[in-house]
Amino acid sequence: MSMARDSSCVGAGGITVKAIWIVVAWLLGSSAEAHVKWFYKGERPPVQWDALLNPITLVVIGGVVVLVAALAALQRFRGGHGLIPTMRWFGASDDHRAALFSFIPAILAVHFAVPLFVGSVQGQLFSPDNHLPGGWAYILGLLQAGIALSLFYGGLTRISAVLLAWLWLISPVFIGLEGMLDNAYILGFAAFFFLAGRGPISVDRLIFPRLEPSANLMRHAMSALRIGIGVSLLSAAFTEKLANPALAQAFLQQFPLNFTSSLGLPIPDDVFLRLAGGVELLVGLCLTFNIFPREIIIIAWLPINLTLTVFDWVELVGHLPIYGAFAALLIWDNASLPLWLRGMREGPLPVAQAVRSAVKQT
Numbered sequence: 001m002s003m004a005r006d007s008s009c010v011g012a013g014g015i016t017v018k019a020i021w022i023v024v025a026w027l028l029g030s031s032a033e034a035h036v037k038w039f040y041k042g043e044r045p046p047v048q049w050d051a052l053l054n055p056i057t058l059v060v061i062g063g064v065v066v067l068v069a070a071l072a073a074l075q076r077f078r079g080g081h082g083l084i085p086t087m088r089w090f091g092a093s094d095d096h097r098a099a100l101f102s103f104i105p106a107i108l109a110v111h112f113a114v115p116l117f118v119g120s121v122q123g124q125l126f127s128p129d130n131h132l133p134g135g136w137a138y139i140l141g142l143l144q145a146g147i148a149l150s151l152f153y154g155g156l157t158r159i160s161a162v163l164l165a166w167l168w169l170i171s172p173v174f175i176g177l178e179g180m181l182d183n184a185y186i187l188g189f190a191a192f193f194f195l196a197g198r199g200p201i202s203v204d205r206l207i208f209p210r211l212e213p214s215a216n217l218m219r220h221a222m223s224a225l226r227i228g229i230g231v232s233l234l235s236a237a238f239t240e241k242l243a244n245p246a247l248a249q250a251f252l253q254q255f256p257l258n259f260t261s262s263l264g265l266p267i268p269d270d271v272f273l274r275l276a277g278g279v280e281l282l283v284g285l286c287l288t289f290n291i292f293p294r295e296i297i298i299i300a301w302l303p304i305n306l307t308l309t310v311f312d313w314v315e316l317v318g319h320l321p322i323y324g325a326f327a328a329l330l331i332w333d334n335a336s337l338p339l340w341l342r343g344m345r346e347g348p349l350p351v352a353q354a355v356r357s358a359v360k361q362t
Contacts, residue, residue, distance in 0.1 A: 036240040036251045037129040037182070038318060039311055045246035047178065047239050056271055057242055060278040068285045071292055082294050086333045094339055101336070101343035104328050105192075105199035106154065108225075111324030112189050113148040115317050120144035126168075126183040128314055130175040140174075143167065151193060154202025158211055161194035181235035185321060188228010196221035200347025212351050218344050222332055223290070229325050230288030233280050241277030248273035257307070287329075294333070297326045 037044065051057065075082075087097055123137035124130055125144070132140055143163065150160035168186045171179065195217045198204050204211055241248045252258055252269050260267040267275070279300075286296040308316055332340075345351050 035127075035129075035236070035315070035318065036248055038127060038314065039255065040129075040247065040251045041254060042250070045244060045250065047244045048246070049243050051243050051245050052238075054245070054274075056274050057245075057277075060274050061242065061281065064278050064281045064285070067282065068289075068291060071286065072289070075292055080334050082292055082333065084295055084298065086335070087331055088335070097331075097336070098339040098343035098346070100331065101340045102200045102347035105196055105344075106201045108189070108192065108321075108324045108328060109151040109154065109157075109198060111320045113152040115320050116144050116148040116151075118317050120148065125171060125175055126179075126186055128318060130171075130179050130183075132174055136174060140167070151198070154198030154204050156208065156211070157198040157202065157204050158194050158213065161190045161192075165190040165194070178235075178239050182232060182239060184231035184235060185228045185325070188225045188231070188325075189321060191224035191228065192221045195224060196344060199344055200349050205347075205349050205351070209351065215341050215345060218341055219337055222328070222336075222340070225325055226287050226290065226293060226329055229322065229329075230284045230286075233284030234288065235284075237277045237280035237284055241273050242281070245270060245273060248276075294330055297330050301326065 052061070087100075092100075118124075119126065119128075120141040122128075123132050123141060125132050125140060131137075144167070147160045147164050147167075150156050165187055168180065168183065168190065171183070175183075195213055197211070197213050197218075238244075249269055252273065258267065258269050258272045260272060283296050283300045285291070287293055304319065304322065
């Protein structure tokens with residue numbers, strides 16, 4: 001009887017260990033397959049939507065949808081509260097949190113402007129896989145560089161945000177609808193800077209105070225940023241993996257990143273790439289629909305950084321906007337909106353004071 005009990009315990013333990021390894025492989029798999037189009041060499045296979053009918057793909061998508069629905073129900077049961085501590089729990093005062101929020105637009109602008117600069121001098125539109133043809137590389141490259149400068153210094157920020165949104169809207173002419181959707185985060189950043197402006201630490205607040213957005217617009221800025229990031233991840237999940245397994249498998253041939261055999265639980269490439277797509281789908285859905293966003297960001301942070309030593313500075317620079325957005329969303333919670341508005345409207349130079357000074361000058 002004792003031996004049988006021990007044997008059953010060992011068996012249960014073995015199943016538990018395997019389950020843990022599967023979860024680890026599933027989470028880390030998203031990194032090994034991140035931004036396939038950025039690094040794949042050769043002619044890309046087209047998206048095949050009938051690939052979604054593959055049994056494994058259907059199981060992965062169905063599992064993710066069920067998990068997201070369960071998380072949504074849990075969040076509702078908890079009254080919208082997350083599972084991890086907020087800044088308030090760590091002792092941050094309201095004054096300090098408001099001050100931190102006043103820095104967010106400047107931080108995001110730097111993270112976003114750097115890859116935009118790099119792309120502008122390399123003839124790329126938004127990401128390394130989108131090369132502009134002929135003279136358009138100079139024309140749109142100059143436009144991207146101008147937008148990047150405006151955001152970096154915080155001068156005429158909202159006008160540049162409109163130009164950035166316009167550039168994203170016309171981008172299918174150069175990179176197709178697929179490239180446009182993969183870079184939906186561009187529209188998220190454009191919406192953020194139009195709705196929030198560049199904040200108190202900017203040229204705008206000093207010399208263009210009348211261009212500052214209203215408090216009613218500012219309250220929607222973080223949501224726009226979050227949704228833009230989420231839609232980008234959803235698009236990549238399908239166009240690079242779930243609906244394009246041929247591209248994902250060809251990528252694994254060039255970059256053998258299926259590391260699961262080293263974990264003692266080898267997973268076939270076709271399953272591995274679908275699990276990777278499932279992770280992106282999970283993160284994208286949770287961010288888009290605001291379901292435990294802070295928790296999902298912590299889960300996504302490890303896989304999104306895991307291949308930096310493989311794809312070096314190209315991935316590092318390309319991911320800078322994501323790093324900045326994740327950091328901003330990580331410190332955001334349900335109680336943040338009043339402090340966000342306070343930090344944005346007041347800060348080192350309050351909007352009202354700047355506008356009064358401008359009126360006096362006229």
